[in-house]
Amino acid sequence: MSTVVPLDPEKPSQAVPLAGLNQLLDLAKTRSPDDQHRLLMGVAGLYESAADHGGAPEALADIFVALTRSAEREIRQVLAQRLAKVEWAPVALVRMLAADEIQIARPVIAASPLLLDDDLLQMLTDCSIEHQIQVALRPDLGAVVAQAIIAGGDPAVMTALATNRSARIEPAAFADLVERSRQLAALRAPLTRHPSLDEDLALRLYQWVGEALRQAISDRFTIDPARLAQAVQSAAQTTSRTAAEWGAAPPPTADDIDARLVAKLHAAGQLRPAYLIRALREEKLGVFAHGLAVLGRFEVSQIYRALGGDTARPLFLACIAVGLDRAAFPALLTEIRKLNKGFPRDPDSSAWRLAERSADQAAYEFRLLMADIDAASV
Numbered sequence: 001m002s003t004v005v006p007l008d009p010e011k012p013s014q015a016v017p018l019a020g021l022n023q024l025l026d027l028a029k030t031r032s033p034d035d036q037h038r039l040l041m042g043v044a045g046l047y048e049s050a051a052d053h054g055g056a057p058e059a060l061a062d063i064f065v066a067l068t069r070s071a072e073r074e075i076r077q078v079l080a081q082r083l084a085k086v087e088w089a090p091v092a093l094v095r096m097l098a099a100d101e102i103q104i105a106r107p108v109i110a111a112s113p114l115l116l117d118d119d120l121l122q123m124l125t126d127c128s129i130e131h132q133i134q135v136a137l138r139p140d141l142g143a144v145v146a147q148a149i150i151a152g153g154d155p156a157v158m159t160a161l162a163t164n165r166s167a168r169i170e171p172a173a174f175a176d177l178v179e180r181s182r183q184l185a186a187l188r189a190p191l192t193r194h195p196s197l198d199e200d201l202a203l204r205l206y207q208w209v210g211e212a213l214r215q216a217i218s219d220r221f222t223i224d225p226a227r228l229a230q231a232v233q234s235a236a237q238t239t240s241r242t243a244a245e246w247g248a249a250p251p252p253t254a255d256d257i258d259a260r261l262v263a264k265l266h267a268a269g270q271l272r273p274a275y276l277i278r279a280l281r282e283e284k285l286g287v288f289a290h291g292l293a294v295l296g297r298f299e300v301s302q303i304y305r306a307l308g309g310d311t312a313r314p315l316f317l318a319c320i321a322v323g324l325d326r327a328a329f330p331a332l333l334t335e336i337r338k339l340n341k342g343f344p345r346d347p348d349s350s351a352w353r354l355a356e357r358s359a360d361q362a363a364y365e366f367r368l369l370m371a372d373i374d375a376a377s378v
């Protein structure tokens with residue numbers, strides 16, 4: 001019968017025998033989740049202690065990675081939180097956690113000093129949109145990775161980068177980001193606040209932003225009013241000439257861009273109910289609306305009517321229909337009202353609190369309510 005060979009800290013290259021490792025994994029699988037958690041945390045403590053005394057043997061790293069791979073989701077999530085900022089963890093383990101589902105990966109991507117630019121670039125190629133967004137939000141993101149994000153051209157990832165004020169973005173790359181905001185409206189607000197925005201780029205951005213952002217640019221930079229007026233006139237002339245001479249289609253609206261992003265996520269199998277909550281936290285009400293419509297197979301016009309209604313009941317039904325937790329709806333409703341001028345309103349604040357419903361039943365009731373609204377408006 002095979003036994004696990006004792007680890008010799010004087011031989012860091014020592015590999016654990018395969019039979020012994022399999023035996024340890026089999027033993028771990030027979031334990032309760034609490035026992036698995038204690039075992040894995042014990043190995044983590046042992047690895048940390050070994051790292052403090054000249055480095056852990058390769059065999060211990062193999063065990064650590066293998067035990068984590070077979071651990072339950074909740075245990076991996078706890079481990080990711082513990083290892084997020086440490087320098088002593090096995091690099092292979094950190095890479096594995098960073099590629100795990102996003103709730104586990106997020107703290108590791110955000111903070112691990114063991115993830116290098118090459119690792120982040122690989123994630124931009126191989127991982128989900130949610131992982132890519134987290135890479136773009138990573139503090140002190142390197143210029144090479146920022147350039148790759150802009151070159152990739154994904155609207156959601158570029159918008160996340162624009163909100164990351166500590167990211168190191170080269171001047172030419174930042175100018176490219178400003179130029180892309182001509183078509184991608186979601187970039188404009190974060191760019192007006194970005195520390196890399198200088199007066200020349202601010203003047204360029206001024207040409208295609210709305211009145212509120214123009215005021216923000218004017219408040220931040222002391223720009224000659226005559227230059228501002230000239231920039232606005234130049235932008236109007238360019239738009240008119242483009243449409244008249246080349247027959248170009250008007251640039252996509254913010255709602256068009258939101259719809260395209262949701263369609264892309266859905267096609268890639270990455271549109272899930274949890275993403276709707278994230279969209280609201282990132283103040284992307286349009287993405288939330290289009291995502292809810294796609295997941296529930298509703299008309300997006302129905303979702304917008306629910307968002308602007310005098311009761312939150314239709315919106316509640318739509319959310320239940322796509323699998324959002326009813327217990328999370330009050331917080332979700334608060335976020336929506338902040339972004340939507342207080343809508344949907346509710347004369348009776350508890351009118352949406354319906355009895356338990358299945359997803360199918362909620363979808364049926366939502367469509368019925370919308371049909372009644374449509375009929376009443378004819």
